[in-house]
Amino acid sequence: MGQLIAVAVITILAVISPGADFAMTVRNSYLYGRTAGVLAAVGISLGVLVHVTYTMLGVGLLVTRTPMLFTAMKLIGAAYLVYIGYKTFVTKAQVDIDLSSDAGLSKAGALRTGFLTNALNPKTMLFVLSTYTQVVSADTPLFQQIGYGLFMSLAHLVWFALAAVLFSNQSLRTRLLQRQSVLNKVIGTILVGLGMVLALTPSVA
DSSP: OHHHHHHHHHHHHHHHSOSHHHHHHHHHHHHHOHHHHHHHHHHHHHHHHHHHHHHHTTHHHHHHTOHHHHHHHHHHHHHHHHHHHHHHHHOOOOTTOOTTSOTTSOHHHHHHHHHHHHHTOHHHHHHHHHHHHHTSOTTSOHHHHHHHHHHHHHHHHHHHHHHHHHHTOHHHHHHHHHTHHHHHHHHHHHHHHHHHHHHHSOOOO
C-alpha cells in the first residue's frame, strides 16, 4: 500500500506541474478546438507509455548511463519544442475561425503533437525512470509494475483532457481567440523557452 501511495503522489505532482505538455494542450485547444485538445491529451498519455515500456525493459537505465545517448535525446526533444514554439509565435491571428468546428488541424496531427511532446521529453523519462528505480522494488510483481505504468498514463490523460475541455469552452475560447496574436506569442515563447532551458541544462545522466 505504501508503494502504491508513493507512486500515486509522485505521479500527480509530476502531472500537474507546468510544462511543455500543458502548453501544447492549451495551444491545440484554444486554436483548434476541443477534439484537437483531447487528442493531444491522448497523445501525451501514449507518450508516457513509451517511457514506461522502455524503462521496464531496462533501456531507460542504458539511456541515463550513456551521456551521449541521453544528450542526443534531450537535444531532439528541445529542438522539437523550439520548432513548435516558433511556429506558434509566428502564426498570424485567425479572427475568422469557425468556433462550431475543429478545422485547422487533423486528428492525426493533434495526436502526433501531444505524443511527440511527451515522448521526446527527458523530464518525463526521468520521472518514470526515477519512480521505477526508487519506489518500485525488484520483487514488485510484473502485473503491478504494468498497473503503475497504466496509472501514470491515465493520470496524464485525465488531467490534460480536463485542460482541453476548459480551454476549448466556447465562451473562453472566444475571448482567447480575440487575443490570439498575443497568446500565440506567449505560448510560443514558453515553448521556445522550455526548449532552450532543456537544451542548456547540464545532463544528469
